[in-house]
Amino acid sequence: xxxxxxxxxxxxxxxxxxxxxxxxxxxxxxxxxxxxxxxxxxxxxxxxxxxxxxxxxxxxxxxxxxxxxxxxxxxxxxxxxxxxxxxxxxxxxxxxxxxxxxxxxxxxxxxxxxxxxxxxxxxxxxxxxxxxxxxxxxxxxxxxxxxxxxxxxxxxxxxxxxxxxxxxxxxxxxxxxxxxxxxxxxxxxxxxxxxxxxxxxxxxxxxxxxxxxxxxxxxxxxxxxxxxxxxxxxxxxxxxxxxx
Numbered sequence: 303x304x305x306x307x308x309x310x311x312x313x314x315x316x317x318x319x320x321x322x323x324x325x326x327x328x329x330x331x332x333x334x335x336x337x338x339x340x341x342x343x344x345x346x347x348x349x350x351x352x353x354x355x356x357x358x359x360x361x362x363x364x365x366x367x368x369x370x371x372x373x374x375x376x377x378x379x380x381x382x383x384x385x386x387x388x389x390x391x392x393x394x395x396x397x398x399x400x401x402x403x404x405x406x407x408x409x410x411x412x413x414x415x416x417x418x419x420x421x422x423x424x425x426x427x428x429x430x431x432x433x434x435x436x437x438x439x440x441x442x443x444x445x446x447x448x449x450x451x452x453x454x455x456x457x458x459x460x461x462x463x464x465x466x467x468x469x470x471x472x473x474x475x476x477x478x479x480x481x482x483x484x485x486x487x488x489x490x491x492x493x494x495x496x497x498x499x500x501x502x503x504x505x506x507x508x509x510x511x512x513x514x515x516x517x518x519x520x521x522x523x524x525x526x527x528x529x530x531x532x533x534x535x536x537x538x539x540x541x542x543x544x545x546x
Contacts, residue, residue, distance in 0.1 A: 303367045305401055306374055308333075308381075309393035310362040315428040315537070316388060320353040320362070329353075332389060333364070333381070340380045341370040350403040350544045351410070354496070356536035358429065360413075361392070363403045363544040401546075409473065409491045409545040414502040415538045416484040430483065431502070431538030437509030439479045445508040445515035446475045446486065448522075449501060456525040458504070460496035460533065468494055468525075477505070484509075487542070496533050504531030 310333065318326040322334075334347045350363040372380055377394035385391070400406075417423045417430035418437050449472045456468040471491040478485050486502055504521070507513045513521075513531065521529045 303369055304374060305365055305367050305397045305399050306377055307395050307397040307401060307403070308364045308366075308377070308391050310359060310364060311390045311392050312359050312362065313388040313428075314353060314355070314357045314359070318355045319357065320349050320351070320359075329359075329362075329389060330364075332386065334366075336381045336384045337366060337368075339384045340372070340377075341368050343368055343370065348403050350407055351541075352495075353541065354499075354536045354539075356428070357539045357541070359541040361543050362541055363407075365397055365401060365403045403544070406546050407492075407544050409489060410493065410541065411487065411489040411543040411545070412493070412498045413540040413542045414486040414488075414498060414534065415540070416486070416502075416506065417482055418479075418484055419482050428537050431506075431535040433506055433509075435510055437484065437506065438511065439477070439484065439509065441511075441515045442484070442486075442505045442509045443477045445505055445513075445518050446477045448515075448518035449475055449488070453522050454525055455494055455497060455522065457521050457527055457530045458497045458500040459494040459527065460500070461527060463495035465494060470494065470497070499534045499536065499539055500527075500530055500532075502538065503534035506534060507531040 317329050320329045322330045345366040347366045374396035378391040381391045415430040417432045422432050452471040454468050455470050474489045476487045508515050
């Protein structure tokens, strides 16, 4: 039985996230249905992690096992022929039998996009977070650097996540502005529920002048969710890469 690895790009606008849910349209269920159509097998599709409703992915990783005789590298073509236009398999290959898209991962990279314009965008409304107030990019960069390191990120975790250990390592961050778009990228060993969106919301508040950039370390040390910024909109978040 072959272990097939998929690299998936998807627009999360019309989905309630990746993970299968009852009475909800998800990327996992939609992709599994495509596998059934192509192979005739009801294969469990393992994903590299959950995503919230409305979150996008450039290179989400998943894997499944199959007895199909379709060549591994041809699964991308076969599945794309039956998948909707907002989900694309950009790569498929056979992985080692022990490979698991989630448990084999050593880290992830996320991107968050802010559209900083006076009026709400039309074309980019589902692919960015719109902020109408002017944002100070210099202050946001200063604050972003303080997230690098290994810390207890309880202050940047959504309530009710149920995680006992909130210690995570952030390896790198970057923040740039090109025209009206501010791009924030963060890479780490792993992320808590809503962690990237809460960090993005906190940086937005720094840019607005509501949170001093030098307060980030104190917010981390305080481990109090109420001291960080609001959870930024899901529409601006992209999973860019999963590391193995």
